[in-house]
Amino acid sequence: MLKRYFPILTWAPDYRRATFEADLVAAVIVTIMLIPQSLAYALLAGLPAQVGLYASIAPLVLYTLLGTSRTLAVGPVAVASLMTAAAVGEIAAKGTAEYLGAAIALAFLSGAMLLAMGFLRLGFIASFLSHPVISGFISASGILIAASQIKHLLGVSANGKTLPEIARSLAEHLGTTNIPTLIIGIGAIVFLFWARKGLRQALERLGVKPRLAGLLVRAAPVFAVFVTILVTWAFDLEAAGVRVVGTVPQGLPTPALPPFDLTLWTRLAVPALLISIVGYVETISVAQTLAAKRRQRIDPDQELVALGGANLASAFSGGFPVTGGFARSVVNFDAGAETPAAGAFTAIGMALATVLLTPALYYLPQATLAATIVVAVLSLVDLGAIRRTYSYSRGDALAMVVTILVTLGVGVEAGISAGVGLSVLLQLWRSSRPHYAVLGQVPGTEHFRNIKRHRVITASDVLSLRVDASLWFPNARFLEDTIYGAVAADPAIRHVVLNCPAVNFIDSSALEALEAVNQQLKDAGVLLHLSEVKGPVMDRLKRSDLIAHLGGQVFLTHHDALCALSPKLTMGTQNAPRCETAR
Amino acid sequence: MLKRYFPILTWAPDYRRATFEADLVAAVIVTIMLIPQSLAYALLAGLPAQVGLYASIAPLVLYTLLGTSRTLAVGPVAVASLMTAAAVGEIAAKGTAEYLGAAIALAFLSGAMLLAMGFLRLGFIASFLSHPVISGFISASGILIAASQIKHLLGVSANGKTLPEIARSLAEHLGTTNIPTLIIGIGAIVFLFWARKGLRQALERLGVKPRLAGLLVRAAPVFAVFVTILVTWAFDLEAAGVRVVGTVPQGLPTPALPPFDLTLWTRLAVPALLISIVGYVETISVAQTLAAKRRQRIDPDQELVALGGANLASAFSGGFPVTGGFARSVVNFDAGAETPAAGAFTAIGMALATVLLTPALYYLPQATLAATIVVAVLSLVDLGAIRRTYSYSRGDALAMVVTILVTLGVGVEAGISAGVGLSVLLQLWRSSRPHYAVLGQVPGTEHFRNIKRHRVITASDVLSLRVDASLWFPNARFLEDTIYGAVAADPAIRHVVLNCPAVNFIDSSALEALEAVNQQLKDAGVLLHLSEVKGPVMDRLKRSDLIAHLGGQVFLTHHDALCALSPKLTMGTQNAPRCETAR
Structure with a gap:
C-alpha cells in the first residue's frame, strides 16, 4: 500500500553506483536545458523570472518520491504557462502581487484536483480529450505563444490574448521597434534554429564525439543566454532600450502558503481543471511512450497523484503550474536516466542555479528568452495533422479545426471546451447510429x-x-x-x-x-x-x-x-x- | 420531397367520411380535456389564461400539416410550462408585458431551433437525455409543479423556484390562508382524484355505456371548472378573497411578430434549447409508442420540423412553448383519432371556446386550475423508478437521483444539465474501460x-x-x-x-x-x-x-x-x- 503511493520505495532500495552515475549525467544535461526554459516560461506566464526557477526545484523532488515513470521530467512547460497567463490575466494585472498570488493559487488548485482525481481513480476523465482535440489545441497554443513573443523580439509594448488581437496590437506598435533588441532576438532565433538543425553535424565533422556533440546542442540555449548577457552588459544595451530581466532575488524560495480566497478559487476552478487535464494528458502520453520503449510500466492513477504532489509543491514554494515536459523527458531518457532520482539531482542543479547565477541574469535580454520560446514552441505546431486526420476521418478533422480556430480566435479555454464538446457530440452521434x-x-x-x-x-x-x-x-x-x-x-x-x-x-x-x-x-x-x-x-x-x-x-x-x-x-x-x- | 416535409399530402387525398367521424369524436373529447388544461398551464407558466388558449389553436393546425404521427396531440404541457416559468422569470416580473414578450420569444426560439435541427437531421441530440435523466427530471418537475400550486390552493402569496424556497415561503404565509379558497381547492382535488379512480366504475354500475363513461371521466375537469365558476359567482366569493382568473380578452389572437431583441434571445438561448430537447423527447416517445401499437411509422426528423412549426405558430399567435402531451395523445388515440386532422378539429374547438366561453371564465377560481394541475402532474411522479433503476444499474440510478435532487434544490435547467453531464460522464467512463x-x-x-x-x-x-x-x-x-x-x-x-x-x-x-x-x-x-x-x-x-x-x-x-x-x-x-x- 505504501509502495503504491510512494513508488520510490520500489526502486530506491536497489539504487547502485552505476545507476547513480547514469542519473547524474542525465540530470546535468536536463539542468542545462531547464535553466533558460524555466526563465522563459515564467516570462510567458507573465511572472517574474525567478518563479520559473522556483517551479523547477520542489516539484521535481516531489515527483521523484511519487512518480511511476522512470524518466519523466516535470517543470514549467509552454502550454501550461500560456494557459496560466490566460487564466490569471483575467483576474489581475501583470506585475502585481495579486497576479503572482493567483498563479500560485492556480498551481495549488490544480495540484489539489489532480491529487483528488488520483485518489478517486478518475484518470479516465483525461479520455475526454481526444487526440484531434489535444493535437489541435497544442498546435494552436504553439502559434499563440510564438505570436505573443514577437513583441519581445521587437522590443515593443503590445498585448492581446487572441491571434487577431495580438496581430492588431503589433501592427499598431511596429513603428516603435527597438533595433538592438531586434538584432539580439533575430540573432538568437537564427542561432537556435541552426543549433537544432546543423550544429550536431558540424560538431561531428569537427571530430567532436557524438555524445559530447549531443550535449553541446542541448547547451545551445544556455550559450545564447550567456553571449547575449555579455553583449548587453558590455555595450550597455539596457540604456539603448533593450529590455532586460533585471534584478532577480537571489536565494531559494521561502516556503509559504498559497492565498486562501474562496472567490479567487471559484474563478480559477475551471482553468485549474483544464490545466490539470491538459497537463495530465501530456504527462501520461510522454511517460507511457518512454516506458513502453523499455518495457516498463507506469500507473496512470498514481501519475495523477505524483503530478498533483508536484503542483502542490510548486504552490507551497511560490511557483506556478508544472507538468511533464515532452522534449525535456525525451532528453532525460536519451541521456540515460534510469530512475526518478535524476529528477531530484536536476532539482539540486536548479537550486544551485537559483543561489549562484541569479545576479548574472540582470543583463539577460527578454528577447533572448523570447527567442528560446519561439524556437521551442514552433516544433509543437503540426498543421499537417489536419490533412492526415481529414484523410482518415472528416469528423475528427472538424473537431481539430474547430479547436484550432476557437483557440486562436477566442482563447485557450474556449478552444479546448469547444473541442471537447464537439468530440463528445461526435462520439454520441456515432454511438447513436450503430451498425x-x-x-x-x-x-x-x-x-x-x-x-x-x-x-x-x-x-x-x-x-x-x-x-x-x-x-x-x-x-x-x-x-x-x-x-x-x-x-x-x-x-x-x-x-x-x-x-x-x-x-x-x-x-x-x-x-x-x-x-x-x-x-x-x-x-x-x-x-x-x-x-x-x-x-x-x-x-x-x-x-x-x-x-x-x-x-x-x-x-x-x-x-x-x-x-x-x-x-x-x-x-x-x-x-x-x-x-x-x-x- | 414535398410529401416528406408536408406529410398531410400522404393522408389527406384518402380522407373519407368514416375517418372524418372518428377524428371528430376524438377532437371533441380532446377539446373538453384541453380547455381547463390550457388555462391551467398558462397559469403555471405565469402567463394570462388566454395565452394557454392561444397556444392551443394555431400550433395544432401546423402539426396537422407537418406531423407524421397520426395521433399526437400538441399544446401546452406541464413540464414545458414549468421550464418556461423558470426561464422567463429570470428576465422579467410576472404580469408585465416583458414577461409575456419573453415567453413568446421563447416559443419562437424553441421553434426555430427545432426546425433547424429537423432540417439538419440532428434528432440524435435528443439521445443526450438518457431515460434515467428524463424520468428523474419529469418526476422532480411534477413535485416542483405540485408544490408551486399549493399557494393557489391556500389562496396565499408565496414564491420560490426551488423546493426548499417554496416550502419556506409557504410556511411564512400559512397564516393568511383563505378558507373559501382552501375549500374549493381541496374539494376540486378530491373530486378530480375520485374521477380518475372511481368515477368510471360508478358510472358503469349506474348502467352508463363504457364509451360514454370514458367520455364523462375526461369531462371531469371541465365539470369542476363549471361548478366552481357557478359557486364563486353565486356566493360572490371573489369578495370573500377567492382569487379568480378575472377578465379574459374575448376573441381569437391577433397574429403578431415575436419581439426581436438579440440580448433577450441570447439570454433565452439555453433555456430554449433545453425546452426544445425535453419537449422533443416527450413528443417522440409518445408518438412512437402510439404509432407502434398500430404498426404505423413516424419520422423522427420530420417530427422536429413539425414541433418547430407548431412552436413558431404559437409564437406568431401570442402563445408560449408547446409540445406533444402524453396524456392528451393517449386520450386522442383511445378516442379513435385516425389522422392528424383530429388536431385541426381540436383547434377549431379551442377557437370556438376562445370566442364564446371567455366571459364565463371571469369567476373561475385559480384554486380550481391549481387542483387540475396537481392531479395531472402527480401522475408524472414516479419515485419507484429510482429503486427499479438501482436494482438494474447503480450508475444510472445515481444519474437519476442527482437529476431529481438538483432539479428540486437548484432549478430545472441546473437539474437537467447535471443529469446530462453525469450521463455523458458515465457513458465515457463505461466506454473508457471496454471488455x-x-x-x-x-x-x-x-x-x-x-x-x-x-x-x-x-x-x-x-x-x-x-x-x-x-x-x-x-x-x-x-x-x-x-x-x-x-x-x-x-x-x-x-x-x-x-x-x-x-x-x-x-x-x-x-x-x-x-x-x-x-x-x-x-x-x-x-x-x-x-x-x-x-x-x-x-x-x-x-x-x-x-x-x-x-x-x-x-x-x-x-x-x-x-x-x-x-x-x-x-x-x-x-x-x-x-x-x-x-x-
Missing part, C-alpha cells in the same frame, strides 16, 4: 449472416436483427426506430429475434427501450425474442422485468430461435434436437 | 476463447488480445495501457495479435494509439499484428499509415495468425494450407 444487420440463414448451416452481403434464406414471418454495439442511451431511440420501422414495413412479420452476440452491455435506457418495444410489438401481435445474449448481460437482465414480460423467448443460439419459430426453414440442417434447449 | 479478453486456442479447433473462461492452449511468445468494443478516444488510452501492461508483465512475448471481430470503428485517436503501440512495441522488440479486421474498418485503415508501418501482419482469421506465428501450437488442427492466406 446493424438483418440476418438470414446460410443454407445448410447453422450460420446466420447479413442478408445484404450473403446469399441466405429467411422466414417470411421472422425478422432476425443483429445490432453490432452495446445498447445504451445514445442508441436506445435508434433501436426502437429500427425495430418499429422494420415491423411497420412488413405486415407479415410475427416474430422479431434480436441477435445479441455483440451486445456487451445494456444500460437502463436501452432496457426501457426494449421493454417498450416488447410491449408495443405485443400489442401489434408481434413477439420479441432474444438470442445469443452474453452471460453477464443476461445476469443483469434477470434483475429486470424484461425477461418475465418478454412476449417471446430467450434462445441460446440464433439457430435455436429459428428452428423453434420457423421449423421449415431450418429443416435442412438436421438440428432438430438442439431446438429443445430453448429458454 | 477485453486474452485468447487461447480451443484444442483441436480453429476457435479462440477467453483464457479465463475456457480450457485453451496458448503460445508463450504470442499474446492474443480481443477487445469487445469499437476503438475510439474514450478507450484509446485504455488500449495502450492494456497492451503495454501485458507486454511489460511477460518478457517472453514477441508478438501481439489484436483480434478485431468486435471492432466496428476506429477513430483517429485510437488510430494514433495503435500507431504509438506499434512503434513502441517495435522498439521493444515486439511485433503488433491484427486479425479479423472487418471490411469497412480495413478500408479506412488503408487510408492511414498504420498498415504500411505495421511491425507485424494483418491476418484474415485469428487461426491464420497463430499458425503463422506459432506453427507448433496449431499443428493439431491440420489447417496448414489456410496459413497461406495471410495478408
Whole structure:
C-alpha cells in the first residue's frame, strides 16, 4: 500500500553506483536545458523570472518520491504557462502581487484536483480529450505563444490574448521597434534554429564525439543566454532600450502558503481543471511512450497523484503550474536516466542555479528568452495533422479545426471546451447510429449472416436483427426506430429475434427501450425474442422485468430461435434436437 | 420531397367520411380535456389564461400539416410550462408585458431551433437525455409543479423556484390562508382524484355505456371548472378573497411578430434549447409508442420540423412553448383519432371556446386550475423508478437521483444539465474501460476463447488480445495501457495479435494509439499484428499509415495468425494450407 503511493520505495532500495552515475549525467544535461526554459516560461506566464526557477526545484523532488515513470521530467512547460497567463490575466494585472498570488493559487488548485482525481481513480476523465482535440489545441497554443513573443523580439509594448488581437496590437506598435533588441532576438532565433538543425553535424565533422556533440546542442540555449548577457552588459544595451530581466532575488524560495480566497478559487476552478487535464494528458502520453520503449510500466492513477504532489509543491514554494515536459523527458531518457532520482539531482542543479547565477541574469535580454520560446514552441505546431486526420476521418478533422480556430480566435479555454464538446457530440452521434444487420440463414448451416452481403434464406414471418454495439442511451431511440420501422414495413412479420452476440452491455435506457418495444410489438401481435445474449448481460437482465414480460423467448443460439419459430426453414440442417434447449 | 416535409399530402387525398367521424369524436373529447388544461398551464407558466388558449389553436393546425404521427396531440404541457416559468422569470416580473414578450420569444426560439435541427437531421441530440435523466427530471418537475400550486390552493402569496424556497415561503404565509379558497381547492382535488379512480366504475354500475363513461371521466375537469365558476359567482366569493382568473380578452389572437431583441434571445438561448430537447423527447416517445401499437411509422426528423412549426405558430399567435402531451395523445388515440386532422378539429374547438366561453371564465377560481394541475402532474411522479433503476444499474440510478435532487434544490435547467453531464460522464467512463479478453486456442479447433473462461492452449511468445468494443478516444488510452501492461508483465512475448471481430470503428485517436503501440512495441522488440479486421474498418485503415508501418501482419482469421506465428501450437488442427492466406 505504501509502495503504491510512494513508488520510490520500489526502486530506491536497489539504487547502485552505476545507476547513480547514469542519473547524474542525465540530470546535468536536463539542468542545462531547464535553466533558460524555466526563465522563459515564467516570462510567458507573465511572472517574474525567478518563479520559473522556483517551479523547477520542489516539484521535481516531489515527483521523484511519487512518480511511476522512470524518466519523466516535470517543470514549467509552454502550454501550461500560456494557459496560466490566460487564466490569471483575467483576474489581475501583470506585475502585481495579486497576479503572482493567483498563479500560485492556480498551481495549488490544480495540484489539489489532480491529487483528488488520483485518489478517486478518475484518470479516465483525461479520455475526454481526444487526440484531434489535444493535437489541435497544442498546435494552436504553439502559434499563440510564438505570436505573443514577437513583441519581445521587437522590443515593443503590445498585448492581446487572441491571434487577431495580438496581430492588431503589433501592427499598431511596429513603428516603435527597438533595433538592438531586434538584432539580439533575430540573432538568437537564427542561432537556435541552426543549433537544432546543423550544429550536431558540424560538431561531428569537427571530430567532436557524438555524445559530447549531443550535449553541446542541448547547451545551445544556455550559450545564447550567456553571449547575449555579455553583449548587453558590455555595450550597455539596457540604456539603448533593450529590455532586460533585471534584478532577480537571489536565494531559494521561502516556503509559504498559497492565498486562501474562496472567490479567487471559484474563478480559477475551471482553468485549474483544464490545466490539470491538459497537463495530465501530456504527462501520461510522454511517460507511457518512454516506458513502453523499455518495457516498463507506469500507473496512470498514481501519475495523477505524483503530478498533483508536484503542483502542490510548486504552490507551497511560490511557483506556478508544472507538468511533464515532452522534449525535456525525451532528453532525460536519451541521456540515460534510469530512475526518478535524476529528477531530484536536476532539482539540486536548479537550486544551485537559483543561489549562484541569479545576479548574472540582470543583463539577460527578454528577447533572448523570447527567442528560446519561439524556437521551442514552433516544433509543437503540426498543421499537417489536419490533412492526415481529414484523410482518415472528416469528423475528427472538424473537431481539430474547430479547436484550432476557437483557440486562436477566442482563447485557450474556449478552444479546448469547444473541442471537447464537439468530440463528445461526435462520439454520441456515432454511438447513436450503430451498425446493424438483418440476418438470414446460410443454407445448410447453422450460420446466420447479413442478408445484404450473403446469399441466405429467411422466414417470411421472422425478422432476425443483429445490432453490432452495446445498447445504451445514445442508441436506445435508434433501436426502437429500427425495430418499429422494420415491423411497420412488413405486415407479415410475427416474430422479431434480436441477435445479441455483440451486445456487451445494456444500460437502463436501452432496457426501457426494449421493454417498450416488447410491449408495443405485443400489442401489434408481434413477439420479441432474444438470442445469443452474453452471460453477464443476461445476469443483469434477470434483475429486470424484461425477461418475465418478454412476449417471446430467450434462445441460446440464433439457430435455436429459428428452428423453434420457423421449423421449415431450418429443416435442412438436421438440428432438430438442439431446438429443445430453448429458454 | 414535398410529401416528406408536408406529410398531410400522404393522408389527406384518402380522407373519407368514416375517418372524418372518428377524428371528430376524438377532437371533441380532446377539446373538453384541453380547455381547463390550457388555462391551467398558462397559469403555471405565469402567463394570462388566454395565452394557454392561444397556444392551443394555431400550433395544432401546423402539426396537422407537418406531423407524421397520426395521433399526437400538441399544446401546452406541464413540464414545458414549468421550464418556461423558470426561464422567463429570470428576465422579467410576472404580469408585465416583458414577461409575456419573453415567453413568446421563447416559443419562437424553441421553434426555430427545432426546425433547424429537423432540417439538419440532428434528432440524435435528443439521445443526450438518457431515460434515467428524463424520468428523474419529469418526476422532480411534477413535485416542483405540485408544490408551486399549493399557494393557489391556500389562496396565499408565496414564491420560490426551488423546493426548499417554496416550502419556506409557504410556511411564512400559512397564516393568511383563505378558507373559501382552501375549500374549493381541496374539494376540486378530491373530486378530480375520485374521477380518475372511481368515477368510471360508478358510472358503469349506474348502467352508463363504457364509451360514454370514458367520455364523462375526461369531462371531469371541465365539470369542476363549471361548478366552481357557478359557486364563486353565486356566493360572490371573489369578495370573500377567492382569487379568480378575472377578465379574459374575448376573441381569437391577433397574429403578431415575436419581439426581436438579440440580448433577450441570447439570454433565452439555453433555456430554449433545453425546452426544445425535453419537449422533443416527450413528443417522440409518445408518438412512437402510439404509432407502434398500430404498426404505423413516424419520422423522427420530420417530427422536429413539425414541433418547430407548431412552436413558431404559437409564437406568431401570442402563445408560449408547446409540445406533444402524453396524456392528451393517449386520450386522442383511445378516442379513435385516425389522422392528424383530429388536431385541426381540436383547434377549431379551442377557437370556438376562445370566442364564446371567455366571459364565463371571469369567476373561475385559480384554486380550481391549481387542483387540475396537481392531479395531472402527480401522475408524472414516479419515485419507484429510482429503486427499479438501482436494482438494474447503480450508475444510472445515481444519474437519476442527482437529476431529481438538483432539479428540486437548484432549478430545472441546473437539474437537467447535471443529469446530462453525469450521463455523458458515465457513458465515457463505461466506454473508457471496454471488455477485453486474452485468447487461447480451443484444442483441436480453429476457435479462440477467453483464457479465463475456457480450457485453451496458448503460445508463450504470442499474446492474443480481443477487445469487445469499437476503438475510439474514450478507450484509446485504455488500449495502450492494456497492451503495454501485458507486454511489460511477460518478457517472453514477441508478438501481439489484436483480434478485431468486435471492432466496428476506429477513430483517429485510437488510430494514433495503435500507431504509438506499434512503434513502441517495435522498439521493444515486439511485433503488433491484427486479425479479423472487418471490411469497412480495413478500408479506412488503408487510408492511414498504420498498415504500411505495421511491425507485424494483418491476418484474415485469428487461426491464420497463430499458425503463422506459432506453427507448433496449431499443428493439431491440420489447417496448414489456410496459413497461406495471410495478408
